[in-house]
Amino acid sequence: MKPSRLIDHIRKALKRQSAKSMLCNASKHITDDLRASYNISLIIAKSGKPHTIGEELILPAVSEVLSTVLHKPPYDTIKNYSPKKHFSSTTN
Numbered sequence: 712m713k714p715s716r717l718i719d720h721i722r723k724a725l726k727r728q729s730a731k732s733m734l735c736n737a738s739k740h741i742t743d744d745l746r747a748s749y750n751i752s753l754i755i756a757k758s759g760k761p762h763t764i765g766e767e768l769i770l771p772a773v774s775e776v777l778s779t780v781l782h783k784p785p786y787d788t789i790k791n792y793s794p795k796k797h798f799s800s801t802t803n
Contacts, residue, residue, distance in 0.1 A: 747779040 751772045755762055774785030 743780045747776045750775045750779060 754771055754775065755764065755768060758764060758768060760768075777783050777785040
């Protein structure tokens with residue numbers, strides 16, 4: 712290999728993520744996913760209703776996922792969403 716290409720190869724190789732950093736990122740996502748799943752299950756359990764509760768629990772569950780996994784405020788995403796309004800517009 713030419714010396715100039717070797718230097719380019721070394722520079723590119725150093726920019727790549729190490730296996731350790733990739734594993735840390737993956738484990739953080741798994742932890743966040745499990746935390747969101749647990750929080751949703753806790754909301755369902757506290758409601759005292761069957762797990763098929765439906766529309767009354769979907770928006771709080773989605774807001775929990777957005778805040779836990781994506782680390783974004785959920786109100787920006789779901790503030791203008793009304794399930795009944797959306798359902799009536801799709802059936803007409």
